[in-house]
Ligand code: NA
C-alpha cells in the first residue's frame with residue numbers, strides 16, 4: 001500500500017542527507033534502512049534486506065567491467081602514447097587557428113575510445129595540453145575550458161562507465177549502448193571544434209594571437225621532439241586496442257566485461273613496450289582501486305535504495321502520477337532534463353544516475369521515447385553537470401592536475417559554460433533526431 | 446594511537462591486495478577468451494569473477510572511507526559557519542559508522558547460514574563457494590565503521606595533522 | 612482488517628508463472644477474500660528482481676523481505692537440491708499438465724519435499740509450478756548427435772549435464788545474457804523453452820529450433836513467509852490455500868497452451884524441426900548413468916533421492932508416459 005508519509009521520509013530524508021554533505025552511499029543506506037523499517041516495522045527484516053543486498057547486488061560478472069575499463073584507460077593514459085597522439089595531431093594541423101585547442105579536442109576524442117571515465121581524460125590532458133597552450137600564450141581560461149569541456153567526451157564515447165551503469169540499471173545491452181554513443185560523441189566533438197574555430201577567428205587573442213610574435217609561434221611549434229616512428233607506433237597501439245576491444249564486443253567475440261578484461265591486459269602489454277615503469281604501473285593499479293571502490297559501493301547502496309522504493313511502492317506511485325498527470329511528452333522530458341541538470345550542480349553523475357534512472361526511465365518509455373536515444377540524452381544532461389558549479393567534478397580535476405596556483409576554479413567554471421551549453425544543445429538535437437543514436441546499433445547489431 | 450597505526454596499515458594492505466586481485470582478473474578473463482576460442486571453455490570464470498567483485502569492493506571499502514574518496518556533496522555545508530559545519534560533518538561521519546556497523550551485524554547470520562549450507566554459485570559447472578564473499582562483507586564493513594568513527598574523532602577534535610592517513 | 616502483502620519474484624511478468632502471479636493469483640486472492648471475509652488484501656509488487664533477485668527469493672521469503680515469493684529451484688542447488696528431481700530424469704513428458712500431475716503424485720508420497728520449507732526455511736509451500744518443455748535452439752542446422760559434437764552449447768545450472776554426455780562443449784550461462792552471447796558466438800546454441808526463444812528474440816541469432824523434448828519441469832514453487840502466514844486470519848488462510856491450488860493448476864494449463872502457441876509462432880519465424888525418435892533415444896541412452904550418479908550423490912547428503920527418482924519413473928508411467936530409455940536407479 002502506498003503511504004505518502006513514508007515516501008516523503010524516504011525521498012526527503014535522502015535529499016536532506018545528501019545536501020548536508022553526508023556521503024551519498026551512507027545517505028542512501030540510512031534512508032533505506034529507515035524506509036524498510038517504516039514499511040515492515042521489523043528490525044529483523046531491515047537487517048536481512050541490507051545483508052542480502054550487500055551479498056547479491058554486486059555479485060555479478062557484469063560489475064567487473066567498471067574497474068577493468070578503468071584499468072585499461074589508466075595503462076594507456078600512463079604509457080605516453082596519448083602525448084604522442086596529441087603532438088602528432090598538433091603537427092598535422094599547423095595552419096589552423098586555435099590548433100592546440102583543436103588538437104586537445106581531437107586527442108580527447110581518440111582517448112575517449114580507450115577510457116571509461118571522464119576524470120581520466122581531464123587529468124591526462126591537463127598534464128599534456130595545458131603546458132603547451134600556456135607556452136603559446138593561450139588565455140588560461142580558454143585553454144582550461146577546452147580541456148575540461150572536451151573531457152566530457154570520455155563518458156559519451158564508448159567505453160563509458162556511465163553507459164555501463166545505465167545498462168545495468170535498465171537491463172539493456174551495454175554493447176548496444178556503446179554503439180549508440182559513437183555518433184553523438186562525434187557530433188559533440190564537431191560542435192566543440194566549431195566553437196573553438198569560431199572563437200579563434202572572432203577573438204584571436206584567446207588563442208595567443210597578438211599576445212606573442214609570430215616568430216615565437218613558429219619556433220615553439222617545432223619545440224616538440226618526436227619521431228614519426230614514435231607517433232605511428234603510438235597511433236597503431238591505441239587504435240589496435242580500440243579495434244580489438246570495441247570491435248570484439250560489437251562483432252561477436254566477447255561480452256563487454258570480457259572486452260574490458262582483455263583490453264586491460266592488452267593495454268598493459270602495450271604500455272610496457274612504451275616503457276611503462278614499475279612505479280607508474282603501481283600508480284595505475286592504485287588509482288583504479290581508489291576510484292572504482294567508491295563507485296561500486298554506491299551501486300550497492302543504490303540497489304538497496306531502489307529495493308526500498310519498491311517495498312514502499314513509491315516507484316509505482318511516481319510512475320502512475322506522471323502517466324495520469326496529463327502532461328505532454330515534451331513537458332515530461334523537460335522536467336526530467338531540468339531535474340538532472342539541477343542535480344548535476346550538486347551531486348556527481350553516477351549518484352544522479354543511481355538515484356533517478358530507475359524511476360525516470362520507465363516513465364520515459366511510457367511516454368514513447370526510445371530507450372537508446374533517451375539513454376544518450378540522459379548521459380549528456382548528467383555529464384553537463386560535471387562542468388557546472390558549485391560541484392563540477394571535471395573542473396576540480398583540471399584544477400588539481402594543472403598545479404598552477406594562478407588559476408582559480410571560477411575561471412575554469414566560467415570558460416566551461418559554452419561547453420555545457422553545447423552539450424545541452426546536442427541533447428536537444430538528439431531528442432529531435434533519435435536516429436543519431438539509433439542508426440549505428442540498428443545497422444551493425 | 447597504536448591501534449590506529451595498525452588499522453591504517455591494514456586498511457592500506459587490504460586495498461593493495463584487492464587492487465592487485467582486480468588486476469589479476471583481467472588476465473584470468475583473457476585466458477578464458479583464448480581457451481574458448483580453442484574450444485576448451487574454462488569452467489567457473491564468471492562465478493569466480495562475480496564473487497571477486499564483492500570481495501574486492503568490501504576489501505577496498507575501508508580505504509575509500511579513510512582516504513576520503515567516498516562521493517559526497519559538500520558545497521552547502523562549506524558555506525555554513527565553522528562550528529555548525531563541524532557539527533554536521535561529525536554527525537554525517539557517525540551516520541556512516543552506524544550504517545556499516547549495522548551492515549556488519551546484519552551480515553553475520555546469513556554468512557554463517559551460507560557457510561553451513563555450503564551455498565555455491567555455478568551449478569553444473571565449477572562450484573564456487575559464496576561464503577568467502579559473505580564473510581568479506583562483515584569484515585570490510587567492520588573496518589569501514591571503525592574508519593568512520595576515526596574520521597569523526599579526527600574531525601571533532603581537530604586531529605587531522607596528528608592522525609594523518611599516509 | 613486490511614492485510615498488506617509484499618509479493619514478487621526475480622523473474623519479469625513475461626515469464627508465465629510470474630505473469631500468472633500478477634494476473635491470476637493476486638486478483639483471485641483479493642477478490643475471494645473480499646467477497647467471503649471482512650478483510651481486504653493489498654499487494655506491494657516486486658517483480659523482475661526489484662526487491663529480490665532470482666537467486667535471493669528463498670532467503671528473501673525466509674527472512675520476510677517479501678511475504679510471498681515465486682522461485683525456481685534451479686537457483687537453490689545447495690538448499691533444495693532434490694527439488695529439481697525432474698531435471699535429473701531428462702526426456703520425460705513434454706506436457707506441463709502431466710508434468711505437474713507427476714510432481715503432485717511424488718510430493719504426496721514424500722513428505723520431505725513439502726515439510727522442508729517450514730522446518731528449514733521458515734516458509735510454507737503454497738503451490739508447485741510447472742514450466743514449458745525444454746528443447747534445443749541453435750545457430751546451425753543439425754541432424755545426428757554427432758553433428759553436435761564439440762559445438763559450444765549453453766545451459767543454466769543442472770540441465771548443463773544433459774549436454775555433457777552428448778559430447779558437446781557445455782557453457783554455463785543465464786537468460787539475461789543469452790541474446791548477446793548467442794549473437795556474439797560465445798556459444799552456438801541454448802537448451803531453452805520456446806517462450807524464451809520467442810520473447811528474448813533468440814530466434815535472430817539462433818534460426819534453428821529442434822523439438823528434442825528434454826521434458827517439462829515442475830521445479831518452481833510459490834511460498835509464503837511462515838510468520839506472515841501464522842498472522843493471517845484462519846478464513847484468509849483457507850482461501851489462500853484454495854487460490855494457491857487453483858494457481859498451481861493454472862501454471863500447468865497455461866504453460867501447455869502457451870507451449871503449443873509459441874511453437875506455432877516459431878514455425879512462422881524460423882526452421883523448427885522435430886527430432887528423429889532414434890536420435891532422442893540415443894541421447895537418452897548416453898545419459899542413462901547420470902540419474903544414478905545424482906541419486907548416489909544426493910543420498911550421500913541424507914536425502915531420499917532414490918525413492919523420489921524411482922517415483923518419478925513409476926508415476927510418469929502410471930500417467931501413461933513412455934520413457935525413451937527407462938533409467939534404473941538402485
Ligand atoms: Na570512453
Ligand code: NA
Pocket residue numbers: 344345346347384385386387388389390391392393
Ligand atoms: Na556540477
